[in-house]
Amino acid sequence: MRKLVPFLLIAILVLAGGVVVSAQDEAACNIAAPSAATSIDMIGWSFPITDLYADALEACNEVENLNVNTQLLTSSDAQGQVRLALSGGGESPFEIVHADDGFILEMATNGWAMPLDDLIAEYSEAYGLDDIPASLFEAATIDGQVYGIPFTANTMHFFYRTDLFEQYEIEVPETYDDVIAACAVLSEDPTLILPFTMNLHAGWAWRTEFHNFLGSFGGEWLNEDSTPAFNNEAGVAAVEKMLEVVDACMGAEGLTYSIDDSEIGMEQGDLAMVNIWASRAANMDNPDLSNFVGIIGFAPAPRANPDGPFSGPAATDFYVIPANTPVDPDLIFQVIMEAVDVETQTAAAELGIVTRTSVAESGVGGRYLEAASRTIAEGVGNYGDDPAVAIARVAIENNLPRVITEGLSPQEALDAAAAEYVTEATAQGFLE
Amino acid sequence: MKRDQFTLFVAPSVIIMVLLMVLPLATAIILGFHRLTFTNINNPEFVGLQNYIEVLTDSRFWNAMGFTLIYTAVTVPLHIVLGLAVALLLDQVKYLRGFYIAGALLPFIVTPVVGTLMFRLTFERGGLYTYLLSELLDSRVNFFLDGTTVTFLVLFHGVWYITPFAMIVLFAGLQTLPKDPLEAAKVDGATWLQRMRHVILPHLRSLFLFIALISIMDAYRVFDSIFVLTKQNPIYGVETIMYYNYEVALSFQRLGKANAMSVLTVIGIFVVLIPFLYITYRQQTETT
Structure with missing residues (x-):
């Protein structure tokens, strides 16, 4: 029996290590920790799917030196707060802004939003951004530049x-x-x-x-x-x-x-x-x-x-990075990517219309999807691109x-x- | 006290008042002369008196002003009377007085928006009071059907929220009431009503004035209850000056007009308060 004890101890250590390693592999937020303490604040409005995405954003709190806070208000209050914060031209108090297609046009036209083309190009392969149809980026494309990452469609x-x-x-x-x-x-x-x-x-x-x-x-x-x-x-x-x-x-x-x-x-x-x-x-x-x-x-x-x-209507909601954010846009973009990955959108599909084709076509989602999809496809569309x-x-x-x-x-x-x-x-x- | 010493003593509060009150007011006056929106906030356009004229010719502004005056005229006297009644009752309580005072103060010490939300929830379609009234009357009750019922709720909330303030101030005043005049009045055969009229109310007169001053300023500034109880629904037609100001600034995005409205509101408050300030001044000069 005494000879078995070391083997038992080793087996326990291996199992425990395996659990820890597998826990790390299944970490909700796979981004490198910033070198200094960094706070990322998100503002948006609440409905079931955005609540889930907000939780996904906050999952990045497990990353060392990173503190992600989400604030979900009503849509008019959230947009009012963003206007007040960004119109003065100073440093943005928010790093991620939830914007619909009308508000993203306002943000981009007024210079409050950051173009994301370079970041999209850099991380497209890593995060499978080709999985999101180009048509969904259209409402966020103003003067040839993309200003938002679509995370849900709505009608x-x-x-x-x-x-x-x-x-x-x-x-x-x-x-x-x-x-x-x-x-x-x-x-x-x-x-x-x-x-x-x-x-x-x-x-x-x-x-x-x-x-x-x-x-x-x-x-x-x-x-x-x-x-x-x-x-x-x-x-x-x-x-x-x-x-x-x-x-x-x-x-x-x-x-x-x-x-x-x-x-x-x-x-x-x-x-x-x-x-x-x-x-x-x-x-x-x-x-x-x-x-x-x-x-x-x-x-x-x-x-x-x-x-x-x-x-x-055909409404799309986006995550936007304010132009005057003091935080590294690269880090903010990665946090957004973690929230709109396949795993999160698969869970989100039960609550709303997702943007990844792979998830939409996998059969997950509610009974309402057919009615919603037909309305989006054959409805009145969005407000257009005239600022x-x-x-x-x-x-x-x-x-x-x-x-x-x-x-x-x-x-x-x-x-x-x-x-x-x-x-x-x-x-x-x-x-x- | 020498002038230098006096200046040193008052300097901190004067500096704070200038920073928090005078400068913002001056900024509002200046911005009221400009066309200002979220798109030109760093480069406003001077338009002279255009914003002020627009406010003064805006029928919705006058409707909001009218409702604000009604709100003030109803809630201020009502809460003073109710506050006095509760203070007199509390003055008779010997046991667990602190418990009753704490309970009575609850509407006033809860954060206004939270209190208003809780108030609204009890009168909502599925709310407690709505349910109880529906059962009592054996018919469906809806407090949010139209402007009349919502106006009643707004006024009811206004009285409910501010009465504890009057209560605690008047209760404190009752504690300073000398016992001798009251005892003498009782010995002389004065009734309760006569003791109230000739002993208690004169003693509390200055407090009534103080409460009225504060309450009028608060009533003029009311926003939370309108915002929460109406949920920004225009069909109720229940708007106060502050609420309409918020709409103009954040919904209509007309910041210059909103600033002009703020300035006119301040002038309006001064006009309403002048009689009370005069009475207070008279009282102070009489006592000195």
Whole structure:
């Protein structure tokens, strides 16, 4: 027995060493430790997939000398914080900024974002960046330079209660006229608070839906010379259709439903149908949150114009490195890469639309993927690449809700937005 | 005290006041004369009085001003009366007084945004009070349906949040109330109401003024409750000056106009406070 003890000790040491080595091999963040203590601060907004990516970024805290902090707010608050921090031109307090395709255009146009072409070229092979379709980098490409790494795509599409549709023999709506007809039936159901909501609870929410409806009617935000196009016939038709849906399906109470409220409403059975972000779909099948696991169906966004595209956007979210960061951009880029690797995106695929083709085609992901993918492919797309559209978006946010709050006609509200846009765009040099 | 000594003593607070109050105000006044956005923040364009004229002709500014005045007119007297009532009750308590004071102070010492969020959650669709009221009335209750109900919640929250401040100040004042005049009034057969009117309230008069001054300034600056309770939904039409200022600065990105609005708000506060400052000045000169 005594002769066995050394062999046992050696075996234990080998096993323990193996565990340690294998633990190191499976480390969540495989980057070299910086030579000095370095802090990387990320700011963005929270929904299920971004929460997971934030955890993946923070996994790099295990690297010596590296401290990664993430701050997830609402989208408007996060963007406001970034504007306040970067507009002054000093050192950026953030090293990683979460930006959607509209905000990345604003950041790049104002010189707040760092071009990433050199870093992408350097690390493309190591991190398999060819796995991300070039089309997803388009919204982050301004004047031929890439300013962001796409980590999730998103759209707004239709969620509905399959049990109620079966009970009332309702076909899945393809147009908003179909939605209005379904509302007439479902508004009689005593278990529901409202038959349908879309998000019109804040100025920016009105702007988002206006974009969806405008595109469906073939409208554009701006003409080629950056003069406003959104207040033409297509714009008026879009607003009229939005108001028709509000009257038929939502009423005053529906206008108080935020995205969170709409998601919870579906999960708790207060709502029969919603048109919200695909990134909220995964929670519909979460038994901790939803009373209707497996019962909520998904379809492409209804068409506002029966002859037009689906009324859903093609949104891409990016991680951006601010131009004035004091931290080594190489290190920041590697931290971002660690968060968007295949392993993380495979986990993220359960929560939202990922950007790596290998993961998207592997079969992982939620039941909503087909509806979301069709909406992205056949929807209204994004806001375009005219930097002046950021001003138009603000003008619409300010003025479109006035159709409700002040009783303006759609044309009056859109003309007020156009006038505000022209004043500001002229002052900023986009118009002469 | 010699002038040099006096200057030395007041210098630190004067320097801090200049850095934290005077300089920012001066900057706001100057920036109010410029067209300033996040894109030209380092190179603002001088536009003279354009921002001030735009603010003064903005109907939404006047609506926000109107709501701010209503908020002030409702919450300030109400919380002083409630604060006095709670202070008088606490003054009668002999046992566990500290426990009751701590409980009464809770709304005031919790971080405003956190307190407002907790307040909102209890009145949300699935919130505790909403549920209890729905059960009591046997019908669905929704406090966030329209501007009327949200206005009620904002005012209710305003009173709930600031009453502890009045309570603790007045309670402290009651502790300094001399017992002799009160005893004498009782011996003379004065009723409770007469003792209140002729002994207690005159003793607390200066504190009422102090609370009113502070509360009016706080009411003018209210932002957290509007932001959290309305969730930036324009259909409620519930906006205060500070909230609209935030919208103009961060949502509309019109920083020059926001600065102009800030300056006009400061002037507005001074106008409202002048009577109270005059009364305070009169009181101080009378006592000296």
